[in-house]
Amino acid sequence: MMKLKFKLKLEHSPIFRSFLISYVLVLFIPMLTGFISYYVSSDIIKSSSLEASAMMLNQSRDILDRRMEEVENITRQLSLDQELNYVLNEQVDAEHYDVYAIWKSWRNTTAYSLTNTFLEDFYIYLNNYHAIFTPSGVFVRPDDYFDLYHYQNVDPVQWKQEILGKIHRRETLPSQPFINNGKKTNVITYLQSIPFDSFQHSLGTAVILIDENEIAKMLERIPKQYGGWAYISDKDGHPIARIGIEDAQIKDLNIQELINSKPGNTFVKDKTLLISSKSAYNGWVYVVGLPKSVVMEKSVFIAKVTWTITVSTLLLGIVAALLFAYRNSAPINRIVTVFREQTGQVGYKGKNAFDFLQGNISHLLASQRTLEEELRRQLPLLEDAFVKRLLKGEFDSLQEMRTLMHSLPNLNLKRETGYVAMIRINGYSGLVSKEIIHELNAARLLIKKCLNDLSGVFQLNVTDIDSDKIAILMTLTETANYSEADEMTAGLTELFEQLREYVKEEYRIQMTVAIGGSFQALSDSSRSFEEARGALDYSVLREEAETIWYRDVIKESTTYYYPIDMELRMMNAVKIGELQEVHRIFEQLLEHNFSERQLSAEMVQQLFGELKGTFFKLLQHSPFTDQAVSEGLKPRVEQLQLSTSLDRFRNEVLVLLEAFCSRVLKKKEDSTGEMINKIVSFLDSRYADADLNLYKISTAVELPEKYISQLFKDHTGENLSDYLEKIRIKKATDLLFNSDHTIDEISQYVGYNSAHAFRRAFKRVSGVSPSIYRKTVN
Known part of the structure; x- marks a missing residue:
């Protein structure tokens, strides 16, 4: 439910909307390109279809012009035929015909019917004989021919006057119904008087009957391809031939507009594309009508495919845009939310979320630089505080000490063995004033500078203990080659002697140096510090300023050595299970009390009681507070007895310390195991x-x-x-x-x-x- 609320909130966020709008805009760019490509391809398809149809129309026009030109040439040849001219010019006696001349002339003319399909039906009228030549025979009486072959709407008198009696020069009559030996058809009539150049009087007439279907065959390729129609008219608009169109439809067409238009013009009428072409030979107008839906069929198909792909792409693109917008805006929203929660800002500081993030990140970087500068400035103080805590034994564990030490790279602690020394500036005891404080500050700074100049093979970490006291943590450098403790002791003695003499001569500063015992681990430096402090306190009894070693002033003591800081360090080491550190502190305790001191039996008993009290204190701390552990460890602590042998005493205490540390480690391991199981279970489920x-x-x-x-x-x-x-x-x-x-x-x-x-x-x-x-x- 929370996830759903987050998604709904995200979808209404400005970042989500910005991403979504950007992706949608990018999506529309290729879609717009696709639309433009579609319209361009649609126009190309339309123009290519029209160009192809116009080309076929022009081809048909050119073919028909050539055929009509052939007809004209044949009529010209007829007028030049010698046999025919002889018959035409012969003086005819009504009672005596030259039958042989007529037969010979007819035989020559019938051969012309084989040269052109348009000449299958033609006849020649001879004025002098009043006879008609046809490819099939000779009609001496024209009326006999008219009985078999005549126009449906023309009577014999009109036929003789208009067709046979007039002079014709390359004249074409429009299509009209014709009875061909009882069969009805439509023909176009071509008329030419003979001789060819007759103007006032003709000797005969050549009449060529062209079947309209013969002309229509030349146009049928275009209608067949697109399912349209074709139409030819003469220059006056009279029909010559048609295919796929009726007379009523022709009347609805504005043929005169097509006749007067430029060749190749295209008109749209009643969802029909009209393509026209005009013959330069005889002025005929060729018109083709193509259904616009058929011509644009490919374009419609492309449109369907384009729209289908476009809609699908749009839907998929919007889904992808939503997913991408969510995926890319979700991390930014989370970052913005974190910034708002941390800074307490409700809205954006800037125009949008990016300005908001830029401002906050810039502020963070500036703050980080400020913190880094402040850290660099405070680093010497942190190093000084670390040295003070180390000398006073205030670290709870070795891990804490080493972690903090590694975070301070400028510390001079390459090795863990060394000494702690304390310097007291003499002559200022009991004196307190502003001038004295300034003078002591200057003296401490001079001593520190001189120490750095004279350090040599020693690494020194110096810190102020009091206004007139300085503590120095001294370890060897990595290149130092002191192999014996005596050599290191001699080197330190020489170092401080040079320092005392130098500050005395140059600055008239009197000082006393006290050096504690050596330490083998940094965690033990607090013991050396306490020894140096004790030696410095002992030096008060001496009048001269000198270098004092702790081992030289502490010879024997009637009291045991078990300071509170050592007890705390051992308890802390036990509570975190650092068995090696526990062993080292305990061995150090034994060395101080049984090697460097001669304790009486009563002091040994008191020391043993202190150790036993330390164990009882540990039982009050976790992880030793639970009943099962207390029942196991508490009796062992109660049964601990002081042995007569130091080795036996050492072994019994070490065994008990190991038991405490084992308990800590076991509980830590159990806790770790539970945590690992919890992590594994979480990974298995998520x-x-x-x-x-x-x-x-x-x-x-x-x-x-x-x-x-x-x-x-x-x-x-x-x-x-x-x-x-x-x-x-x-x-x-x-x-x-x-x-x-x-x-x-x-x-x-x-x-x-x-x-x-x-x-x-x-x-x-x-x-x-x-x-x-x-x-x-x-």
């Missing part, structure tokens, strides 16, 4: 989350991210990310073996953002790709 990261794991188990990563690595021997990858790949192998899901689906099921990342991880862990693994197991 491995499918593609956004699973160290932050979510740390939130679930309530531990810091860095600690979780190191803890898991120390306990299991492998990185947390590698373990999560193995879980995912194991789940993936189960799905590959036991399901039919695709590899892309499986990659999402097991928590990968992409199939490519899943394939790489699978091959890295299993040694083969997912597809090969599936084929192998199947």
